[in-house]
Amino acid sequence: MPIDVPARVLANRRLSDDYNVLTLDAPAIGAAAQPGQFVMLKPGTGADPLLRRPFSIFEVLRDDRGAAAAITILSKRIGPSTRLIFDAVPGRRVDCLGPLGRPFTSVAPPSGAWMIAGGVGLAPFATLAEALTSRGVPTTLFYGARRGGELFYLDFFRALGVELILTTEDGSVGERSRVVAPLERRLAERSASAPLMLYACGPEPMLAAVARASARYGRPCQISVERIMGCGLGGCYSCVVPMRADDGAVHHVRSCIAGPVLAADRVVWG
Amino acid sequence: MPIDVPARVLANRRLSDDYNVLTLDAPAIGAAAQPGQFVMLKPGTGADPLLRRPFSIFEVLRDDRGAAAAITILSKRIGPSTRLIFDAVPGRRVDCLGPLGRPFTSVAPPSGAWMIAGGVGLAPFATLAEALTSRGVPTTLFYGARRGGELFYLDFFRALGVELILTTEDGSVGERSRVVAPLERRLAERSASAPLMLYACGPEPMLAAVARASARYGRPCQISVERIMGCGLGGCYSCVVPMRADDGAVHHVRSCIAGPVLAADRVVWG
Amino acid sequence: MDLSVRIGSLTLKNPLVAASGCFGYGVEYAEVVDLSTLGAIVSKGLFLEPREGHPSPRIVETPAGMLNAIGLQGIGARRFVDEKLPELRARGATVIVNVCGTTLDEYVEVSRVVSDAEGVAAIELNISCPNIKEGGIQFGCSLNGTFDVVSAVRKATRLPVVPKLTPNVTDVASFAHAAEDAGADAVSLVNTFLAMVIDVESRRPKISNVVGGLSGPAIRPIAVRMVWECRQTVKIPILGMGGIADARDALEFLIAGANAVQIGTANFVDPFIWGKVLDGITDYMERHGVARVADLVGSLDTREEAADLT
């Protein structure tokens, strides 16, 4: 049951010229959130910008007793609302509706888990990595960005024991390639009998490539899609993704309530 | 020649639950400003609120050498833009266009000067009082508010040697009356041969009453009117005041460029 | 305090109605709103058969508004009756069905299907959707078309019939009048304004359907004016909408002449809006000593205070 919290900004840490991590005083949302879920934020007052914007719950910050104390958002500045988020000062109010959407489905050992993140698509994987590693699932993060300066939170994942496979477009850190290249190589190497779940989040062409690769190697794959969302609650039908049903027919499915996490093999790519 | 300064907020001092003084980094406007002039402020980003809002230049803050360093605005929160001004934090950008409008015409001794302020109508009188007292003009401030807690900057005016005559609606400070009551008594007492200029700013009914009183006692009176202003530059014709011309005809006059300071005896009250 | 509103033979417990296409089928919101507390819920627009609607992108934000071209994706009237209506009924919702058609016959047929079902309170005739190629707005942009479709549906059902008017016309009041003449029990207005946003970098439209419908606070002042014009022209109730985002906005429509108000886009921004607006209206009525919400309707005072100078 989603709630709407008139959250205060507790901290705003700029990671680069366009990335920041915003800490929001919304413990009740943090307590209920599962990996892969999102919130709808309204960082401005007034009617411009008008609609809320969807953001993955990046971290759930906890107090000494392990109770949720706040959530954070990893945001990339691309327009008016993400600019307000980038510029937000502590004390500012940001209405925060959530948690929303269908979360990732976790796996258990002996299955491995490979997370594939492109750019800000890293956001849902911090909480997922915590969930997976706490269950003892051997977890790998394939993480691609434009340049090394845009690969964030590496120490966070390392501290959880997540294996990191990094790529950048300019080759400044890791392999100079798209993130799908090392993924394909690793898929080819891995024994078919070793169970594995893929999780992917990032730009749509990357998701399509991951979906194709997972199909080719017969691996189940959960992707988190990012569609323009008007409401986040199933009310507006703006966020649809064409998906193939059991009978083979293609339907427009609302990714805010049927997703954002969807089965990659059901999505029909444009 | 007005300029548009992308001013930063240097300080925001709250005087009460709805009054604040905002310090803006707009020295060039301060250097050019004359008492009675105003600025058009845009405290928000985006298109809602859309238009700028007019504010009197309250103070011109100066550095050690006397050069203008910043201006301040005395604002009363009544709607969306004044709310943004009330909530503005240092560092925030507030576009500031000015100085605009026709200023007060000063007087010289032996003339006396009486300033009549209602509520936030105090705003244009800080700079006017400085100008008048620096020329040695005996200056009195009639200042009315709802309650004593809303009479601001009294020490500022006292330090300049301005005589204060205070009224409040609840009688908590000064006389329990409208500000026009003591004004009328003083006008009646004053010798007709002693020259005197009246200056008034405040709610429209107060201005009309001051205009009537000044006419009755044959005193010249300059009033600063507050009309809804779309542009502040004479472009939109929103801010008109009906005024009687020399030939007796009544015309709609743009108060942003013919005013905001107008001759009280020419204004036609509705 | 009497908040009830009469729409033909139907009484709504309060004047707040969820606008079509902005509240899913209602069931989606059952977790955040007690559906029985709303005056009514208008379903998504329904044809006889299911439709998949337009490809994405389907919406784009504009200053204080949004453009949509969903293309009336929907499960069709029959499946709505079978799959959604029982739950809505169980939750105590007052359900108005937004009826679409590509032909006059389809309007009549869909109206029959929903009239036969249990738990439908009224029919809102969508003759004003700007986002589909056939049907709909063609009826809504012609006085004869409006008259014909309302008359035909009027004969096919005993439910209150409420045509929903498009604002994309020169004289909306004449359409309200045609609807009244044809036997409508009320009119809803406004649907969205036909509009367009271009991505200048690619020189492509921002939504797949090229044009879409503008809704939200941006259109509110136009919608208020249209409600006021219709109030001068027709006697039947008006369900007013367009950009309502708080109690003040809702009151503006009531005072302009709406008997009830619908909220669409603002529900996306704040799904908890309903209680807030209702509280704001009752608070206003208390402050102003208004006993019945009906006493506010059309109470705008337009006496001239001052004459022009010329």
Place this chain on the structure above:
Amino acid sequence: MDLSVRIGSLTLKNPLVAASGCFGYGVEYAEVVDLSTLGAIVSKGLFLEPREGHPSPRIVETPAGMLNAIGLQGIGARRFVDEKLPELRARGATVIVNVCGTTLDEYVEVSRVVSDAEGVAAIELNISCPNIKEGGIQFGCSLNGTFDVVSAVRKATRLPVVPKLTPNVTDVASFAHAAEDAGADAVSLVNTFLAMVIDVESRRPKISNVVGGLSGPAIRPIAVRMVWECRQTVKIPILGMGGIADARDALEFLIAGANAVQIGTANFVDPFIWGKVLDGITDYMERHGVARVADLVGSLDTREEAADLT
């Protein structure tokens, strides 16, 4: 880079035009803008005789827009020619006069007065002001009225004639077509949308004239759509406007089919807007390798990429 724009026999040095009623008589802005750098300036609407306009309040802000009912306060065509035109000429401004009338004869008469004056570049025929009781919009809301007034003025002047169309109609393109048929050299669109704001506490309209005209970013998506519709219908140049606030917005209108753009409300918010928008347009042209601004006009690509699922 060629920024020039042709409107009939007139060439504007660039596509940026100050919209009528939003730039005073131009002279008010001489201190903040070099008037010779604008494509053109459209004067306030002028009748033959001076008018005092409506009492205040005359404007009210709305979400991302504003309502105005100035009531065409103005000094009249004759005094404009005598008192304002010489200074505008001296400052190198290209002046378009916005001609108003309560009767067809008055339109013709005002057009004659300004045609006889030195330094008027074109006539914009205001048949679309929503704020006055007589004349104006009555012509603009009737195809015959539009045809008649354009034809009559066409015969009375050798200046380019540019009727300004109202958006308050069902099919604006048919009005552009009527204007073209009647010999118009171009059309301007849009004027403001008839709208209304109510002060709920007093239950009174927020502006003295009860209704007013909505302008600003709120209306932009509707205006862009209308320009695009007219571009499919007429060959004559279009001066597009409605809510333009930056270079991106201006480009949207050009790509939709406007040959030049006018800026009104946004000039109130930022009187220094002109240089910024011009820089933004030239910057865009450089980035996209567009040599002539004329090459952008109507360059919207509406090919369908994906088909509907149904």
